[in-house]
Amino acid sequence: MLDKEKVGREVFLIREESGIPLIGCIAFGLIDRGTNTIQVRPTSICPLNCIFCSTDAGPKSRMRQVEYIVELEYLVNEFRRLVKYKGEYGIEAHIDTVGDPLTYPQIVDLVQELRSTKGVEVISMQTHGYLLNEHLIEELEAAGLDRINLSIDALDPELAKFLSGTPSYNVERVKAMAEYIAKNTKIDLLIAPVWVPTINDTEIPKIIEFALSIGAGKRWPALGIQKYIPHRKGRKPKNVKPMTWKEFYQKLAEWEDVYRTTLILSLERDFGLHRRKMLPIKFKKDEKVELEVVGPGWLKGELLARGRNRSVTIVGIPKSLPYGTRVLARIIGNKHNIYIARLSP
Ligand code: SF4
Structure with missing residues (x-):
């Protein structure tokens, strides 16, 4: 995956000796938003080119000029320092990234190191699952991963391909991996489609049925439907008008009744999110x-x-x-x- 041809651009490695702080840049390192969740961003690379991508990721990105990878030891050391500062209890390490975490060559080691950090209760990861296979899933399970938030945006193979912007994307394979996780491992599965109005409206109920049928959502909700929000520097599918939050939540409430499952999520109630000391802000605005x-x-x-x-x-x-x-x-x-x-x- 580090082949420049596949990545689409140069990869810049961030090592401890470089003296580049891991706090401060959205594209790599650690993000502390003043809660018990710490976002861990070891890589910015993505193999897909989703047509709605808010971070314009993937080989076909037009805005990006470089991708970042952070050296494992440096990332883990800085993560542990941050956990100590915030309090060594009830921390969720959420590996999310502006790309796909599975492009990180040492993703299994990273999960293992996070697991062995005092105070870490939950380790979760956000992915589109393109790089998943049974062996990797088993390794992630053994390393101590608790939850995968897996984005599947359509079950129809052609539509899924179109949404991913990647001809080789095979949703049947990703579905099989989802089923493998839910049925054969201790990793909990949360299916997190991005709802792009007029493009995948009819797919969302099918995705809900699929998630429930395979047994997603044992400890956490089975679904986390995401509202498509156009971003200034992200990719925007043509002729798509975003829904209002009211329309979005109304529809989720209707589906909650139909499927008897939680779709309107509360980070506090459903994920145990709570406020926690935040690192000091070092620069004032306008300074x-x-x-x-x-x-x-x-x-x-x-x-x-x-x-x-x-x-x-x-x-x-x-x-x-x-x-x-x-x-x-x-x-x-x-x-x-x-x-x-x-x-x-
Ligand atoms: S939405 Fe996620 S998987 Fe798709 S291109 Fe963007 S970062 Fe990659």
Whole structure:
């Protein structure tokens, strides 16, 4: 999967020696949103090109200029430091990424290391399942993975292919893997289709029936239907008008009655999410700061920089600058310690 041809672009490896902080960039590392869930992002790579992808992932991406991979030891060490800071109890390590976590070459080792971290109660992973096979599922189970949030967006093979933007995507194979997980392992399965109005409306009830028929959702809900939301830098299927939240929840409530299963999820009730101490925010919005350029930016026209032990994405760059260059920039985004800046004139 690290073959440049397959990935679509260069892969930038983030090692401890690089001194690139793992907090601060949305595309790799760790995200702490002030709850007991820590998002773990070891890779940004994806093998698919879903037509609705909010992060414009995959080989056919138009916005990305580089993919990131984080060295296992560095990621685990920083994760453990973060767990210690937040409190070593009831932590959920959620491996989600802006691509697909299964592209991480050491995904099994990562799960194992997270499992052996004091305070980690749940390890979950978000995937479209394209790279799953029985052996890998068994390895993930043995390593201690608790839940897979598996996105299946259509059961109709041609429509599923179309939605994935990938001619080799085979939904029958992904369904077989879903069934294998639900029936043969201790890993719980949550099926998480993205509902793209007018494109897969009639598929959603079929996906609900499929999830229930294979025994998904033993400890957590069987389904997590996701509303399609167009993102400025994501891919948008033509002629699709997003639903309102009201329309979305009304339909879910109707299906809840029909299928007698939970579809309107509460992160607190269904996943045990609760507030927890958050890492300190190191840069204020509008603050003018000095940063050091340390790598290529994730998307075109961006640079990766660091300062105050945080990574910062500098946007609106006309041309790349050598690594090590010190620049003045103004912080334009700092939510949840994810930093965006613009060069200061
Ligand atoms: S939606 Fe997920 S699987 Fe599909 S292209 Fe985007 S990141 Fe990859």
